[in-house]
Every structure is written in structure tokens, then in C-alpha cells.
Amino acid sequence: MCAKCSGMTPAAPTLRLHPADNVAVLTARAAAGADPLGCGRPLAVAIAAGHKLATQAIPRGAALRKFGQVIGQATADIGLGDHVHSHNCAFSAHDQDYAIGADLAAAQAMVPVCAPRSFDGYRRADGQVGTRNYIALLATVNCSATVIRRAAAEIEAEGSLQGYTNIDGVIALAHGTGCGMAAAGPGFDILDCVLWGYATHPNVGAAVFVGLGCEVMQIARMRAKAGDAGSDRFHALTIQDSGGTRATIDRIKAHLRAILPQVNQARRSPCPVASLRVGLQCGGSDGFSAITANPALGVASDLLVGLGGTAILSETPEIYGAEQLLLRRASSDAVARKLIDQLRWWQDYAAQGGGSMDNNPSPGNKQGGITTILEKSLGAVAKAGATPLMAVYDYAEKVRAPGFVFMDTPGYDPVSATGQIAGGAQIIVFTTGRGSAFGSKPAPTIKLATNDLLFASMTDDMDLNCGDVVSGGVSLSQKGAAILDLIIATASGAPSKSEMLGLGDHEFLPWQIGAVM
Amino acid sequence: MCAKCSGMTPAAPTLRLHPADNVAVLTARAAAGADPLGCGRPLAVAIAAGHKLATQAIPRGAALRKFGQVIGQATADIGLGDHVHSHNCAFSAHDQDYAIGADLAAAQAMVPVCAPRSFDGYRRADGQVGTRNYIALLATVNCSATVIRRAAAEIEAEGSLQGYTNIDGVIALAHGTGCGMAAAGPGFDILDCVLWGYATHPNVGAAVFVGLGCEVMQIARMRAKAGDAGSDRFHALTIQDSGGTRATIDRIKAHLRAILPQVNQARRSPCPVASLRVGLQCGGSDGFSAITANPALGVASDLLVGLGGTAILSETPEIYGAEQLLLRRASSDAVARKLIDQLRWWQDYAAQGGGSMDNNPSPGNKQGGITTILEKSLGAVAKAGATPLMAVYDYAEKVRAPGFVFMDTPGYDPVSATGQIAGGAQIIVFTTGRGSAFGSKPAPTIKLATNDLLFASMTDDMDLNCGDVVSGGVSLSQKGAAILDLIIATASGAPSKSEMLGLGDHEFLPWQIGAVM
Ligand SMILES: [Ca+2]
Ligand SMILES: [Ca+2]
Ligand SMILES: [Ca+2]
Ligand SMILES: [Ca+2]
Ligand SMILES: [Ca+2]
Structure with missing residues (x-):
């Protein structure tokens, strides 16, 4: 029957x-x-x-x-x-005979016509709009990791932030690099770009750089970028100039107390959703990812693009093999060429230390019903919807184009999200099937469960269940609209689950490229 | 006149x-x-x-x-x-015609004859001796960094450690890798070796591994290594099995409360200095490093070797070009060959991302009075004294030989010290001229100032001034003996300056090799 x-x-x-x-x-x-x-x-x-x-x-x-x-x-x-x-x-063998722009007109037709929408954001002097208002302490090197973490913890424990209700907190952006590295080249440039991207992020009201003093990533670089105009917004000091660990912590705290009143003057006001840049992420994927949360997020991405906003796809190893699809909807030859160059670079990079980009469906994938490499990558690319590829960015590069864009990053969640946030993403949306405890600052992360079981078992961590696309007959259109509503509510100040849990202080992870010397 | x-x-x-x-x-x-x-x-x-x-x-x-x-x-x-x-x-051109073992007899004659000395250490079941007694929380992946840090902070803030006077604390060993990496090869092996090295470190009374669940560095690996015998000492759980962030933090804390009484049973007793392994480090070097703190530490290294202990030299990029000196005092051909192989590997590795091993004296070095590459590297190698090179280890490999040994590590302080501690170093001695805020757990770091000015300006951070070798007529022999006394006192429980400042929670940094995928 x-x-x-x-x-x-x-x-x-x-x-x-x-x-x-x-x-x-x-x-x-x-x-x-x-x-x-x-x-x-x-x-x-x-x-x-x-x-x-x-x-x-x-x-x-x-x-x-x-x-x-x-x-x-x-x-x-x-x-x-x-x-x-x-x-x-x-699927016929994956060749390099790309039909650049062949589907551009069709992709343009996929951009939905939407009535303008707004959210309550922090409008900054440079025209960007923040979804949060943090003070960032930025370490130029691991040697200053402890002092910035200690200063952030102490200033909060002492109650110095009380009364400053327009400030979301002081974040300590510590990392493991900044010295023992070549003083020029891609590894250096990436760290430089990440630090500057966070310092100038619209969710950051003021930035304090803290170095040791003798590191490769010199603080003078950041001072020079800030220039005279940045004297209110950018501050810098070193441990070697400040008399050691304890004296530096106290000096950072004195700085913080001095700038709190100024940073607290920021106010939320209605701002167009067009000013939002949303970073798309997936991690701990499962068999439901490609059929529930990822395509639902794709619908939300299309709606965001229709509103004039920006959706940032990343995780280069996971689109490898499906690049034709992105190239066919590239808005220009230059955009397509940049993506092709990035993929060629990855082939060499992945070989370092014995890795490989060969993601043809594995025996496990095939058992799970995945037939072709295209089908596999489509599951990841589904997050980005169906609109034209408007721009391609390098890791942590400032994202300026509206629409659907790509940023080259690894697939590893914290490294990928760090690149997107450095590029200006004010919200991250992260799909997961097996479960994730990811969170981020200063841009919050929203997490979407691909299945009911996960949503029930990690209910404190998951913001939205997409399992009911399978179990409850909810359409992808309905789910996509719900995701967009959640993005707008979160952008306006509603805390995400990962924010309520306080995640995001240990997930700042700049991509480390090149030898550790 | x-x-x-x-x-x-x-x-x-x-x-x-x-x-x-x-x-x-x-x-x-x-x-x-x-x-x-x-x-x-x-x-x-x-x-x-x-x-x-x-x-x-x-x-x-x-x-x-x-x-x-x-x-x-x-x-x-x-x-x-x-x-x-x-x-x-x-200096005649640096060639590869090594005179392996040519100075071995002379080096053997440099081993001082010392009356046995002891320190108050924690004797462990496996025969190793600890200088501290910590509980270690080990993240297998960045995804569990926040939960272990939160659990460690909460258990302390709640006062649960009070009364356990034989426990030095709970350390959260979080890091940025463990996924987005090849599942085999040198990068994977290094992380595996570091995690296991810390878990089995004599300064660790019990270890709790915490994973997300789906990461490349699977927790089952650690469970398998621990085996049945390790059931008291090793514990493991994942976020995906525990119901998310909050539930995992609570589960870790429940584990901790359960094992505190057992870990607190450790007691210090007199143990031979022969059981000490001391990691030698320098960072933020200056013109005084090579003439005060480094050679004084070399005297202390010789004394330690004379007492049957182990001195671990590292920082391969800083001995490059002076390897002949180490090879001439190698205790065997196999020991020498391993060092030669490591140096060859570094030439390729350094080229990744545009670096180079070419450390011939730079124009700046020459202005400072350094004439030859040998002279330059001798300043770094001086820390290791003059006794035979007994063994050469890979990064984070378990150090078993007594005497002066070498471990391959980068020069970057936190990465180098992490390798030495993973290899079993119970104390790190770190010379600095420009100043450093380094500290480490579970093995404490002692910091030596190379000059009076630094010692005065960073007095909270510096354990001992070696500047008086120049300014006060103190001999290197006197200073070396004072360093050994400080090592023994610190090993017996006297807190180092970096311990008093609480450093060491953010300086655990496994060497990351290979592509981030
Ligand atoms: Ca992702
Ligand atoms: Ca993914
Ligand atoms: Ca991912
Ligand atoms: Ca050094
Ligand atoms: Ca060093």
C-alpha cells in the first residue's frame, strides 16, 4: 500500500x-x-x-x-x-573550461524584489553600521595575550562597565602569532589585515593595540594606519614601554576607564538592512545540512541580497570542484579570474604537510547517497542562494560590494569566521548537523540546527531549528524568511544563544600561513 | 691615562x-x-x-x-x-663536512663533578618527578576552548579548590587547531604528541580531555593511549555527547570535584636534581644576551648535567649555521645525523610563505660587533654550556636521556617552550634583554634579565638579574651557581615571578605545521 x-x-x-x-x-x-x-x-x-x-x-x-x-x-x-x-x-570530468557568466542573467532574475526593511544599528562616522558596540583590545603578538585578557576580565569584575549601558563589553582579541614569522609575505599580510579589520569593524567603538615591543608585527604599523584622525578611536601601548605585566594591565585599564564615556555615547537608530554583511558558515555538517538548513539559509541570503545587503560565502575547500557553478554566475570576468586564481593557490597550499584538495565523493559520501563532486559541493554552496556572484575577496579583505560575494578562507570554522568578521561581517549565520559550540565577537553568531534531534539535545546553543523542513512540512521559503527575521532581530540587539552563553572570547583565530620561525 | x-x-x-x-x-x-x-x-x-x-x-x-x-x-x-x-x-664558508664527535672527549671533560643535590618534588607512579601538581583540562580542538576555560575559571571562582592545598590549580590548555587539518602527517602528529605530552607530564596529577565530537583530532585516540591503566588519571568527554556548552561546563566541573581529593593526595619529598629536565629559552635578546645571561645559564646547564639532570636546548633557527659546534660534541653518529636531518628539513620549511634560514650576520648584527655567523649562533648556544650533546629530539618528543640534549623547535618563545614542556621539562629558564612577559604552566618559567636597566624596569617579571656580570664584576661561575640555586628552589615550590603574576594560561601554543583546511 x-x-x-x-x-x-x-x-x-x-x-x-x-x-x-x-x-x-x-x-x-x-x-x-x-x-x-x-x-x-x-x-x-x-x-x-x-x-x-x-x-x-x-x-x-x-x-x-x-x-x-x-x-x-x-x-x-x-x-x-x-x-x-x-x-x-x-558527471563529466571536472575540467577548467569555465563558462564564465553563462548563467548571469538567470541569476539576476533570482534577486527577489523586496520592500525596504530596517534594523536598529549603530551608525558610525565612516558610514558603516554596527550591530554591537564593543571596545576591542588587540594583541599584536601572543606575548601580550595574557595582559589584554587580564585587563578585560578585571575591568568587568571591578564593575567599571556598570552604567555604560550602550557598551556590549570589552573583548580581548588574543592570538598565537605576531612573531616567529617572516616580516613580509602572505602570513604577515593576513595578520595585519585581520588586526586592522577588527580595529575598524563597525561593531567596535574603540580599539586599543597592545604589543610586547620587539615583535615582528610592530605596533607602529597600526599607529601609522590610524593616523591623526584616529586619535579618539585607536590607542596603542607596549609591555616593554610600560614596565612589565602588572603595570601594563593597569595602564590598559586606565585607558579603558578614560574612553568608556565616549564609547557609551553610541546609540541605535533605524538603519537599512542594506548595510548588513552576513557571513555564511557551516560546521559539523550531516546528511540533513544540504536539504534543510543550508538551502533555507540560501533563501535568506537571496532575500538579504534583494534588500541590498551582502551575503558572504567562504570555506574554499568546500566549494572546490563546484567552482563552475559560481563562475557561471560571476558578474564579471575579473571576479571570475580572482576565484580561479584562489583555487589554483589552494592546490599548492593544501599539499603542505600532506593535505589534498581532492574532495571527490568519498566512499562514505557515496554510501550516504552523494553521487558526484558537484552534488557534494552544492550542499555547501546552497547557503549562498542563487543570485549573481558580485565580488571575490581575499581572506580578511574589506568587503565593500553588496550582493552575494565570496571570501577565500579555510573551511575550519573559527579561522573562516575570523576572516569574514575582519572583512566587516556584522552577523555570522552558522549551520550545523552534529552540533557546534561556536560563537564570535564583536559580530554575533546565530546557529541553525539541520535536524530536530540536534535542536532538542543542544537547545541552549541552537538559535533556530531547520529540521522541521523535513519533519514538519515547513517550506524552505518559510524557513528562509524566518532566518532573515532572526538576522534582523539579532542585528537590532536581541542576543543570540552563543551570546547568552558568553562564547566568542576564544574563537578569534587569524589564518596562520607560512613557517613558524 | x-x-x-x-x-x-x-x-x-x-x-x-x-x-x-x-x-x-x-x-x-x-x-x-x-x-x-x-x-x-x-x-x-x-x-x-x-x-x-x-x-x-x-x-x-x-x-x-x-x-x-x-x-x-x-x-x-x-x-x-x-x-x-x-x-x-x-670564517671559512659554512660547509657540510662535519667533524662529528671530534670534540666529544673535550666536552666530556667539561662535565663538572658535583656532590648530589636534591629538591622537594612530587614523585609520580611512573618514576617521573613533578615540580608542580596541576589538573589539566585539554581541548582536542578550538571548538572546546571556551568550555574548558570557563570550567577552570568557575571552579576556582566558586572556591571549590579551597582546602586542596597540594593542588596548584586547574589549567585550561586551549589552542587554535585540532580540525581543519590533515588527519595524518607531521601537523597531526605534533598536536597528538603535544596533547599526550601535557597529559602525562609529571606536573599534572590528572588530565581531562574535552572535544567537540566531530573534530579531526578524535578524543578516542587519547582514550586508547590512556588504556585501562589510566582510568584514574585520564578522563574524556565531548560537547556533542554532553548536550551543549552549558551542560559540558557543568559536566567538567562535576568531574573536577570528583577527582580533587585524589589529586590532592600528592606530597612533596626530597628527590634528586638528576630527575629535573630544564628547558632553555631566550627571547627579546639584546647585545648583553651573549655575554651575561646566556653564558651564565650555560654554566648552570653544565652544573645541572654534572648532577645527572637534563638541559634542553631548542630554537633550531637560532643554532642554524653553528651546528658544527654541536655536531663536534655529539655523543654518537646517530645523534648527529638526526640533527643534520632536522636542519635540512628546516631549509624547505622556512621557504613556505617566503621565510629563509639565512641568518648570516645582518648589517645590524655587524654594526653591533658580530663578525661571523658562528659568533652569532654561539650567543644562543651559550645557554647550553659545554658538555656532550647526548640526544636530539623532535618537537614535543618525550625527553629521556640525561645530560645536554637538543629538541627541534621554532625560535618563537611560546611554541618552543610548549614543545619542551610536552617533552617533559619541569622548569623553563628564559633569558631576555628587551623584556618578556612570558610564563608557562604546568611547568613554571624563570626569567633572567641580561642587563641592569631591564631588571629595574620590569622588576615584577624578572626573577634574576645577570646584568651585574658586566656592571658589578660578578663572575659567570657565580651567576651560574645562583641560577642553579634558583632552579632548585623553584622546582621545590618557590613561586617564580611569572607564577606570581599568574602567567601561563595563554602561552600554550602547539607548533602548527601544514595547511589549515
Ligand atoms: Ca563554516
Ligand atoms: Ca562546512
Ligand atoms: Ca566549516
Ligand atoms: Ca632565542
Ligand atoms: Ca625564542
């Missing part, structure tokens, strides 16, 4: 992810003899969750579509209800 | 570093016409501090000796009192 005829909820429900798709995904195991599509063609053998069934007859040579995208071609005639996998679906 | 004749303290004093030397170092600038050696041969031109003068006539072709070592050959006849520098001294 098929579910359609009986009117019962099917034992093995399926999910069709996009109206253009000709396959549906099994969201639970289907037994032999079951008819999960309710189409009158029972399965000959049991099929595991995550695998695909054809929702119509597909002739040999025709395109197979999932997420609204081509994931491969039929290598045999496929009947309605047939299992679609390696035996009847293949 | 020369100082010798007048009986006055010379305006520009000199220091002869070793009885075998034929040069002395100016410890202050000498004006034209001055006679700093008091030998009746006034200078024709002014000479800056740090430069060398001949203490006897040296014929062309003869060896020039500083630190008791050959630093080059005279390229011209040199008269008593002459300035010795690039114009009359050179």
Missing part, C-alpha cells in the same frame, strides 16, 4: 528541494517494496536515507537536477521512481 | 668571556684615545659597545676565540688591543 493511496504519512518521506528538480531525496530509509514517492512503483531493494529517486522519467543523456542545479547526466534511461546514483548518473 | 694605571673603573669596560679567549668584548662605547684594556695601546677611533678587542697579539691564520670557541681566523696580523672585526677576521 502506498502512502498516497492510504493518506498516511509515508514511512520514508522524500523531499524535492527545488521546483526544477527531477530527483527527490529520501529523508529516511525506505524498505524493499515501499513506494516512498507514492507513484505506484515500489522499490525492488531497500534504499538508505539521503539517496535520490527520479520524480519523472529521464532519458539517457538528459540532465539530473537537484537544488535546481545540474548535478550530472543520466548514463541510462531512468524510470519514474528509480534509484538515481553512480550506476545511472555521472 | 689608562684605567689600569689610574686604578679607576674604566669608562669603557671590557669582558673576556672565557679563559681561553683571545678577544674581549666592549661593554660600553670607547672613545678615540681610550685604552679600554688598559694595555697602553689607546684606540685610534671610537668603537661601539659589543665590538671585540684583541687581548694578545694574534698572527695571521691563527684562530680567534670567544666563549672559549673558535669564531674565525685572523686574515691579517692582529696586535694587542686591536679592533677585531670583518677587516681582520673571517
Whole structure:
């Protein structure tokens, strides 16, 4: 008896992810003899969750579509209800003959027309808008990690922040590098860019740089960038000039007490959502990531782009192999070329220390129903929706273009989010299936659960459940709209779960490239 | 009028570093016409501090000796009192024709005969001896950094450690890696080795590993190493299994409360100094490093070796170019070969990201009076004294041989010290000229100032002044004996300056090698 005829909820429900798709995904195991599509063609053998069934007859040579995208071609005639996998679906070898911009017009048509929306943000003198108002203590080197952490902890414990209700806190941005590194080159440039990006972040009302004194990453560099104009906003001191650990902590605290009244003058006011830059993240992914939270976040990204805002996709190792899709919707040849160059750089980089970019579906992936490398990467890229690729940025580079953009980062969550925040992201949205305790400052992180079980088991950490896209019949459009509402509420000051837990003080992690000397 | 004749303290004093030397170092600038050696041969031109003068006539072709070592050959006849520098001294090109073991007998003769000494240490079940008694919380990945830091802070703030007077504290060993990395290869092996090295460190009474759950560095690895025998000493849990951030913090704290009574049963008792492993470090070096604190620490290292203990030299980039000296006193061919292999590996490694191992004296070094690459590296190697090189270890490898040993590490202080502590060092001794706020746990750091000015300006941070070797006529032998006394007192429980300041919670920094994926 098929579910359609009986009117019962099917034992093995399926999910069709996009109206253009000709396959549906099994969201639970289907037994032999079951008819999960309710189409009158029972399965000959049991099929595991995550695998695909054809929702119509597909002739040999025709395109197979999932997420609204081509994931491969039929290598045999496929009947309605047939299992679609390696035996009847293949993707032609991944080559470098990119069709740059071929889908640009189609992607432009995907930008939704939205009535303007606003959120309550901190409008800064440079035109940027903050979603929080922090004071940042920035270590130029690990040698000053302890003094900035101690100063931040003591100033709070002493109650010195009380009464300054417009300040979200003092954050200590400590890290493990800044010396024992080449004094020029990509590793140096990245740290320089990250520190300056955080110091000038719209969620930061004032920045205090603290060094040891003899480190490679000299504080004078930051002083020079700040210039005379920055004298209210940027401050700097070193341990060697201040008389040691205790004296430096006291000097930082005196600085903080002096600048608190000024930083507290910031006020929230209605600002266009167009000024929001949202960093897209996933970590601890599972079989539900690609069918619930990631595509729902893609809908939210499209809405954000429709409102004039910016959605930042990253995690280069996870888009590798699916770059054609991004290149086809690139807004210009220059944008496409920058992405191609980044991917070439990664091939050499990954080889350091024995890694590899070869993410062709692994045996484990194939068991889970992933047929082609394109299909695999589409799960990650789904977070970014369907609009044109407007710009490509290097790690921690200032993001200026509105729309959907890409920033080159590793897939490792804290390093990736640090690059996005340095680039100006005021909110991070993070999907997870296995669970994550990630949080970030000064830009807060919102976490989306891909499945009901995770949402129930880590309820203190998860902001929103996307599991009901499978379990509760919630549409991706509805879920995407709910995610956008949550982004706007959080941007306006509502605390995220990770903020309530106080996370974000130990997840600042600049990408470290090159030898430690 | 020369100082010798007048009986006055010379305006520009000199220091002869070793009885075998034929040069002395100016410890202050000498004006034209001055006679700093008091030998009746006034200078024709002014000479800056740090430069060398001949203490006897040296014929062309003869060896020039500083630190008791050959630093080059005279390229011209040199008269008593002459300035010795690039114009009359050179070192033949650094070649790979090593004279392995050539100076071994001479080095063996440098091991002092000492009456046995003891310190009050914690004798562990495995025969190792601790100088402190900590509980270690170890993150397998950055994703669990916040929960372990929070648990350690809360358990202390709640007063749960009160009454456990034999426990030095709970340390949270958080770091930035553990995922986004290759699951095999040198980067993975190093982190594995560091975590296990800290967990089994004699200064650690019990270890609790905390992971997220889905990271590359799986906690099951640590569980397997601990085995059944380790059930009292090793504990492990993950955030994904524990129900999220808050529930994990509470679970860690419950674990801690349960094990405190057991860990508190440790007691200090007299143990031979032979069980001490001391990590040698320098950072923020200056012109005095090579003539005061470093050679004084070398005397202490020799005394420690004479007592059967272990002195660990590291910082491979700083011995590069002087490896011949270490190879000549290598105890075996295998020991020598391991060091040669490490140096070859570094040449490739340093090239990543644009670095270089080419530390030939820079123009700045030459202005400061450093003539040859050998002379430069001797300043760093001076910390290790003059006894045979008994073993060569990889980063974080368990140090088992007594005597003077080498461990391959970067020069960057926190990364280098982390490797030494993972290898079992129970004390770190750190020389600095420009000043440092370094500290470490569970093994404490003692800091030696190379000059009076630093000691006065960072008095809260510096444990001992070695500046009086120049300013106060204290001999290197006296200073070395004082350093050994301080090592023994600190090992017995006297807090070092960095411990009194509470440093060491943010300086745990495993060497990160390979791509961040
Ligand atoms: Ca991510
Ligand atoms: Ca991901
Ligand atoms: Ca990730
Ligand atoms: Ca050094
Ligand atoms: Ca160093």
C-alpha cells in the first residue's frame, strides 16, 4: 500500500528541494517494496536515507537536477521512481573550461524584489553600521595575550562597565602569532589585515593595540594606519614601554576607564538592512545540512541580497570542484579570474604537510547517497542562494560590494569566521548537523540546527531549528524568511544563544600561513 | 691615562668571556684615545659597545676565540688591543663536512663533578618527578576552548579548590587547531604528541580531555593511549555527547570535584636534581644576551648535567649555521645525523610563505660587533654550556636521556617552550634583554634579565638579574651557581615571578605545521 493511496504519512518521506528538480531525496530509509514517492512503483531493494529517486522519467543523456542545479547526466534511461546514483548518473570530468557568466542573467532574475526593511544599528562616522558596540583590545603578538585578557576580565569584575549601558563589553582579541614569522609575505599580510579589520569593524567603538615591543608585527604599523584622525578611536601601548605585566594591565585599564564615556555615547537608530554583511558558515555538517538548513539559509541570503545587503560565502575547500557553478554566475570576468586564481593557490597550499584538495565523493559520501563532486559541493554552496556572484575577496579583505560575494578562507570554522568578521561581517549565520559550540565577537553568531534531534539535545546553543523542513512540512521559503527575521532581530540587539552563553572570547583565530620561525 | 694605571673603573669596560679567549668584548662605547684594556695601546677611533678587542697579539691564520670557541681566523696580523672585526677576521664558508664527535672527549671533560643535590618534588607512579601538581583540562580542538576555560575559571571562582592545598590549580590548555587539518602527517602528529605530552607530564596529577565530537583530532585516540591503566588519571568527554556548552561546563566541573581529593593526595619529598629536565629559552635578546645571561645559564646547564639532570636546548633557527659546534660534541653518529636531518628539513620549511634560514650576520648584527655567523649562533648556544650533546629530539618528543640534549623547535618563545614542556621539562629558564612577559604552566618559567636597566624596569617579571656580570664584576661561575640555586628552589615550590603574576594560561601554543583546511 502506498502512502498516497492510504493518506498516511509515508514511512520514508522524500523531499524535492527545488521546483526544477527531477530527483527527490529520501529523508529516511525506505524498505524493499515501499513506494516512498507514492507513484505506484515500489522499490525492488531497500534504499538508505539521503539517496535520490527520479520524480519523472529521464532519458539517457538528459540532465539530473537537484537544488535546481545540474548535478550530472543520466548514463541510462531512468524510470519514474528509480534509484538515481553512480550506476545511472555521472558527471563529466571536472575540467577548467569555465563558462564564465553563462548563467548571469538567470541569476539576476533570482534577486527577489523586496520592500525596504530596517534594523536598529549603530551608525558610525565612516558610514558603516554596527550591530554591537564593543571596545576591542588587540594583541599584536601572543606575548601580550595574557595582559589584554587580564585587563578585560578585571575591568568587568571591578564593575567599571556598570552604567555604560550602550557598551556590549570589552573583548580581548588574543592570538598565537605576531612573531616567529617572516616580516613580509602572505602570513604577515593576513595578520595585519585581520588586526586592522577588527580595529575598524563597525561593531567596535574603540580599539586599543597592545604589543610586547620587539615583535615582528610592530605596533607602529597600526599607529601609522590610524593616523591623526584616529586619535579618539585607536590607542596603542607596549609591555616593554610600560614596565612589565602588572603595570601594563593597569595602564590598559586606565585607558579603558578614560574612553568608556565616549564609547557609551553610541546609540541605535533605524538603519537599512542594506548595510548588513552576513557571513555564511557551516560546521559539523550531516546528511540533513544540504536539504534543510543550508538551502533555507540560501533563501535568506537571496532575500538579504534583494534588500541590498551582502551575503558572504567562504570555506574554499568546500566549494572546490563546484567552482563552475559560481563562475557561471560571476558578474564579471575579473571576479571570475580572482576565484580561479584562489583555487589554483589552494592546490599548492593544501599539499603542505600532506593535505589534498581532492574532495571527490568519498566512499562514505557515496554510501550516504552523494553521487558526484558537484552534488557534494552544492550542499555547501546552497547557503549562498542563487543570485549573481558580485565580488571575490581575499581572506580578511574589506568587503565593500553588496550582493552575494565570496571570501577565500579555510573551511575550519573559527579561522573562516575570523576572516569574514575582519572583512566587516556584522552577523555570522552558522549551520550545523552534529552540533557546534561556536560563537564570535564583536559580530554575533546565530546557529541553525539541520535536524530536530540536534535542536532538542543542544537547545541552549541552537538559535533556530531547520529540521522541521523535513519533519514538519515547513517550506524552505518559510524557513528562509524566518532566518532573515532572526538576522534582523539579532542585528537590532536581541542576543543570540552563543551570546547568552558568553562564547566568542576564544574563537578569534587569524589564518596562520607560512613557517613558524 | 689608562684605567689600569689610574686604578679607576674604566669608562669603557671590557669582558673576556672565557679563559681561553683571545678577544674581549666592549661593554660600553670607547672613545678615540681610550685604552679600554688598559694595555697602553689607546684606540685610534671610537668603537661601539659589543665590538671585540684583541687581548694578545694574534698572527695571521691563527684562530680567534670567544666563549672559549673558535669564531674565525685572523686574515691579517692582529696586535694587542686591536679592533677585531670583518677587516681582520673571517670564517671559512659554512660547509657540510662535519667533524662529528671530534670534540666529544673535550666536552666530556667539561662535565663538572658535583656532590648530589636534591629538591622537594612530587614523585609520580611512573618514576617521573613533578615540580608542580596541576589538573589539566585539554581541548582536542578550538571548538572546546571556551568550555574548558570557563570550567577552570568557575571552579576556582566558586572556591571549590579551597582546602586542596597540594593542588596548584586547574589549567585550561586551549589552542587554535585540532580540525581543519590533515588527519595524518607531521601537523597531526605534533598536536597528538603535544596533547599526550601535557597529559602525562609529571606536573599534572590528572588530565581531562574535552572535544567537540566531530573534530579531526578524535578524543578516542587519547582514550586508547590512556588504556585501562589510566582510568584514574585520564578522563574524556565531548560537547556533542554532553548536550551543549552549558551542560559540558557543568559536566567538567562535576568531574573536577570528583577527582580533587585524589589529586590532592600528592606530597612533596626530597628527590634528586638528576630527575629535573630544564628547558632553555631566550627571547627579546639584546647585545648583553651573549655575554651575561646566556653564558651564565650555560654554566648552570653544565652544573645541572654534572648532577645527572637534563638541559634542553631548542630554537633550531637560532643554532642554524653553528651546528658544527654541536655536531663536534655529539655523543654518537646517530645523534648527529638526526640533527643534520632536522636542519635540512628546516631549509624547505622556512621557504613556505617566503621565510629563509639565512641568518648570516645582518648589517645590524655587524654594526653591533658580530663578525661571523658562528659568533652569532654561539650567543644562543651559550645557554647550553659545554658538555656532550647526548640526544636530539623532535618537537614535543618525550625527553629521556640525561645530560645536554637538543629538541627541534621554532625560535618563537611560546611554541618552543610548549614543545619542551610536552617533552617533559619541569622548569623553563628564559633569558631576555628587551623584556618578556612570558610564563608557562604546568611547568613554571624563570626569567633572567641580561642587563641592569631591564631588571629595574620590569622588576615584577624578572626573577634574576645577570646584568651585574658586566656592571658589578660578578663572575659567570657565580651567576651560574645562583641560577642553579634558583632552579632548585623553584622546582621545590618557590613561586617564580611569572607564577606570581599568574602567567601561563595563554602561552600554550602547539607548533602548527601544514595547511589549515
Ligand atoms: Ca563554516
Ligand atoms: Ca562546512
Ligand atoms: Ca566549516
Ligand atoms: Ca632565542
Ligand atoms: Ca625564542
